[in-house]
Amino acid sequence: xxxxxxxxxxxxxxxxxxxxxxxxxxxxxxxxxxxxxxxxxxxxxxxxxxxxxxxxxxxxxxxxxxxxxxxxxxxxxxxxxxxxxxxxxxxxxxxxxxxxxxxxxxxxxxxxxxxx
Numbered sequence: 399x400x401x402x403x404x405x406x407x408x409x410x411x412x413x414x415x416x417x418x419x420x421x422x423x424x425x426x427x428x429x430x431x432x433x434x435x436x437x438x439x440x441x442x443x444x445x446x447x448x449x450x451x452x453x454x455x456x457x458x459x460x461x462x463x464x465x466x467x468x469x470x471x472x473x474x475x476x477x478x479x480x481x482x483x484x485x486x487x488x489x490x491x492x493x494x495x496x497x498x499x500x501x502x503x504x505x506x507x508x509x510x511x512x513x514x
Contacts, residue, residue: 412449412451412505412507413505413507414447414449414478414505414507414508415507415508416507416508418507419505419506419507420505420506420507421451421504421505422496422498422502422503422504422505422506423451423452423502423503427497427498427499428497428498428502429495429496429497429498430495430496430506431493431494431495431496432493432494433491433492433493434491434492434493434494434511435490435491436487436489436490436491436492437487437490437513438487438488438489438490439486439487439488440486440487440513440514441484441485441486441487441513441514442462442484442485442486442487442492442511442512442513442514443482443483443484443510443511443512443514444462444467444482444483444484444485444494444510444511445480445481445482445483445508445509445510445511445512446460446480446481446506446507446508446509446510447478447479447480447481447506447507447508448470448473448478448479448481448504448505448506449476449477449478449479449504449505449507450470450473450476450503450504451476451503451504451505452502452503452504457469457470457471457498457499457502458470458473458496458497458498458499458502458504459496459497459498460481460494460495460496461493461494461495461496461497462483462485462492462493462494463485463487463488463489463492463493464488465485467481467483467485468481471499478505478507484514494509494511
């Protein structure tokens with residue numbers, strides 16, 4: 399699989415569980431993504447925990463391929479919230495992507511994709 403990040407890093411102080419999380423704080427829009435080998439037509443449970451660590455007006459979009467899983471703006475600060483979706487793969491390579499807006503501050507943790 400392939401992946402990348404345009405802004406952010408690993409944090410040790412904001413983890414939902416374990417010792418590490420992905421910490422995103424950016425003055426410009428950015429993305430983090432992972433392309434996964436999938437089976438066309440198969441359903442996958444996509445799950446992750448998010449916490450907003452910044453100010454109102456921040457936004458984050460989570461995508462499974464071209465399907466928007468969630469589009470958050472002005473979310474509650476400080477607490478982690480779990481998001482879970484059952485989505486079908488439409489190709490044999492599906493990208494899980496998080497796009498964040500300018501000025502965003504997020505932590506992402508405990509990301510999983512499980513074939514159903």
